[in-house]
Amino acid sequence: MKDESYETLIRIRDLRTTFGDQVVHDNLDLDVRKGEVMGVVGGSGAGKSVLLREIVGLQRVSAGTIDVLGTDVTTCGVEAQQVLRRHWGVMFQEGALFSSLTVTQNIQVPIRELTDFPQSIQDEIARVKLAMVGLPPDAGAKYPSQLSGGMKKRAGLARALALDPGLLFLDEPTAGLDPISANQFDELIKTLKKTLELTVFMVTHDLDSLIAICDRIAVLVDRHTVVGTLSELMDDDHPWIHEYFRGPRGRAALNAKERN
Amino acid sequence: MLKSRSRPTIVPVAGTGTIDSRREGDQLIVTLAGRWDVPTVIALEPAVRTIQADRGTSATIDMAGVTLLDTVGAIAVSRLRDDLAKSGDVELTGVRPAHAALLEQIESIDAQPLPVQPKVTIIDLIADLGAATVRLGYEARELVGFFGELAVVFGRLLIHPGRLRLTSITRHMQDVGIDAMPIVGLLAFLVGVVLTFISGDQLQRFGASIFIVNLIGIGVLRELGILITAIIVAGRSGSAFTAEIGTMKINQEIDAMRTIGLDPMEILVIPRTVALMVMLIPLGFFADIVMIGGGALMANLSLGISFPQFINQFQSAISIQHLWVGFIKTPFFAFVIAMVGCFHGLKVAGSAESVGQQTTQSVVQSIFLVITLDAIFAVIFSQIGW
Numbered sequence: 123m124k125d126e127s128y129e130t131l132i133r134i135r136d137l138r139t140t141f142g143d144q145v146v147h148d149n150l151d152l153d154v155r156k157g158e159v160m161g162v163v164g165g166s167g168a169g170k171s172v173l174l175r176e177i178v179g180l181q182r183v184s185a186g187t188i189d190v191l192g193t194d195v196t197t198c199g200v201e202a203q204q205v206l207r208r209h210w211g212v213m214f215q216e217g218a219l220f221s222s223l224t225v226t227q228n229i230q231v232p233i234r235e236l237t238d239f240p241q242s243i244q245d246e247i248a249r250v251k252l253a254m255v256g257l258p259p260d261a262g263a264k265y266p267s268q269l270s271g272g273m274k275k276r277a278g279l280a281r282a283l284a285l286d287p288g289l290l291f292l293d294e295p296t297a298g299l300d301p302i303s304a305n306q307f308d309e310l311i312k313t314l315k316k317t318l319e320l321t322v323f324m325v326t327h328d329l330d331s332l333i334a335i336c337d338r339i340a341v342l343v344d345r346h347t348v349v350g351t352l353s354e355l356m357d358d359d360h361p362w363i364h365e366y367f368r369g370p371r372g373r374a375a376l377n378a379k380e381r382n
Numbered sequence: 383m384l385k386s387r388s389r390p391t392i393v394p395v396a397g398t399g400t401i402d403s404r405r406e407g408d409q410l411i412v413t414l415a416g417r418w419d420v421p422t423v424i425a426l427e428p429a430v431r432t433i434q435a436d437r438g439t440s441a442t443i444d445m446a447g448v449t450l451l452d453t454v455g456a457i458a459v460s461r462l463r464d465d466l467a468k469s470g471d472v473e474l475t476g477v478r479p480a481h482a483a484l485l486e487q488i489e490s491i492d493a494q495p496l497p498v499q500p501k502v503t504i505i506d507l508i509a510d511l512g513a514a515t516v517r518l519g520y521e522a523r524e525l526v527g528f529f530g531e532l533a534v535v536f537g538r539l540l541i542h543p544g545r546l547r548l549t550s551i552t553r554h555m556q557d558v559g560i561d562a563m564p565i566v567g568l569l570a571f572l573v574g575v576v577l578t579f580i581s582g583d584q585l586q587r588f589g590a591s592i593f594i595v596n597l598i599g600i601g602v603l604r605e606l607g608i609l610i611t612a613i614i615v616a617g618r619s620g621s622a623f624t625a626e627i628g629t630m631k632i633n634q635e636i637d638a639m640r641t642i643g644l645d646p647m648e649i650l651v652i653p654r655t656v657a658l659m660v661m662l663i664p665l666g667f668f669a670d671i672v673m674i675g676g677g678a679l680m681a682n683l684s685l686g687i688s689f690p691q692f693i694n695q696f697q698s699a700i701s702i703q704h705l706w707v708g709f710i711k712t713p714f715f716a717f718v719i720a721m722v723g724c725f726h727g728l729k730v731a732g733s734a735e736s737v738g739q740q741t742t743q744s745v746v747q748s749i750f751l752v753i754t755l756d757a758i759f760a761v762i763f764s765q766i767g768w
Binding site for chain 1: 419420423424427452453454457458461480483484487488491492494495496497499732733734735
């Protein structure tokens with residue numbers, strides 16, 4: 123009785139994005155299946171973050187369709203968008219916490235907005251989410267400016283997960299973290315994915331986390347995507363993809379994976 | 383665009399969960415079934431709260447029918463269990479392994495002690511007031527320190543004038559002077575018009591309409607022209623200084639400068655201060671002309687004083703001294719505005735929020751200081767009989 127009716131949670135077809143004369147995406151197709159972690163990689167300026175912003179409705183597309191949970195976000199109305207928002211969580215690069223609110227209040231913002239739970243339940247949800255993302259209980263009363271970069275990201279993740287969304291968007295979750303924190307973050311995503319049955323759409327630059335947690339990878343090259351599992355992409359002969367996975371950093375990350 | 387493709391309904395169907403309670407002898411049996419997720423908890427939370435057991439009754443929560451349990455659902459279940467546990471033993475039955483893990487996790491989180499919330503008492507409020515006062519004192523001292531630093535750098539540049547950044551100064555002259563002309567001109571004109579209209583009305587009752595020229599001339603040249611200009615510039619350029627320098631501070635540009643061996647005072651503060659001190663004079667003069675022009679126009683329209691008449695009276699009644707009184711003040715005003723703006727810019731620390739706070743403070747303080755200075759000048763000029 124789970125949401126079996128949607129095997130494909132995100133379906134992008136013929137997407138085109140232009141900024142003035144510059145074409146960012148052209149004829150881009152992409153499917154994200156239920157329960158997978160989809161990693162999106164690409165060179166700087168290839169339009170990874172733009173793609174994420176388009177899917178969650180922060181940016182208009184020039185042409186094409188983006189179906190999320192069966193709703194075309196490029197044409198649907200405000201109400202349908204509002205319904206969708208309850209089913210996804212977005213974590214931005216620096217956490218994007220509201221600076222005037224404490225961490226607990228930040229986590230409760232979506233809860234307040236979309237439900238009318240009594241304060242005691244809201245507090246408990248915040249405590250549970252804090253613990254789930256690995257923050258100590260006393261972090262809840264702190265303001266974002268009192269947190270380190272990694273803690274901000276965790277708090278941002280807790281807010282994204284506040285209402286148990288089925289679909290989680292992550293924008294460069296490990297960027298700017300030290301390797302230990304980055305590993306912990308990868309582990310965290312893996313665990314949460316398992317316990318909360320999440321589908322994750324993750325924009326990243328980090329080869330290690332790509333290898334560690336992604337089921338499939340979409341590479342943005344030449345304005346469209348090449349999708350495949352890691353081993354499929356390893357054998358792709360497109361020069362950029364070859365360089366990406368077979369270059370020194372790619373090899374190092376893969377070796378590290380094999381040694382484990 | 384018409385879409386012919388048929389689509390499934392909007393979002394996964396929210397099949398709801400159910401809750402049911404019945405008594406069997408001493409036992410209270412609560413049966414949960416279906417999806418226990420956010421929508422269900424939203425719908426059933428009030429019903430969950432009504433379930434209560436009498437003292438000494440043991441209870442069983444049967445979760446065999448639960449198909450889906452998310453964190454919020456698990457929180458609701460664990461709260462129900464905790465409530466029932468107050469009156470007797472509680473047993474959870476039919477829990478699926480995946481759900482059990484989640485419930486266990488929540489139980490362990492609940493077991494952690496709540497962080498202690500400090501209570502705010504009246505003593506804290508008084509202490510806050512004291513702390514704020516002390517902070518204000520420190521800030522005044524810092525501002526004086528900054529003034530000293532600025533003076534030292536100025537002195538150094540007088541000895542080595544080659545180190546003045548002329549390109550930067552001219553750019554800021556454009557920003558704070560030329561670009562401010564439209565807004566300063568418009569506001570000066572309006573003030574001139576309104577002032578003449580209001581006071582002309584009073585003078586007319588005494589048949590002293592012509593003295594509007596004296597009133598406008600002296601008022602504008604000595605006080606209003608410069609003061610209004612300084613206040614507009616404080617709001618426009620002083621705040622811009624704070625925001626620009628503050629953003630650079632957050633971007634670590636200031637740190638980068640220091641590591642390269644550049645002095646932010648010399649690179650950022652001096653050009654802005656010099657540019658503002660130079661440009662406030664012509665800007666103030668421009669405001670004087672436009673304000674008096676607005677006054678002359680209104681005197682013509684509402685009091686019937688022709689332009690030649692106005693100019694005649696102006697020449698005979700207004701001595702050049704009044705112009706000097708106004709303009710002696712401009713460099714001081716400009717210096718204060720630039721100094722406060724840059725000071726708060728350099729005080730920005732941490733987050734972007736701090737830029738906003740410092741900008742507000744910078745505008746409030748520079749306007750405060752400009753008006754205070756103006757009052758001090760008024761006392762001095764009256765003492766020396768100007």
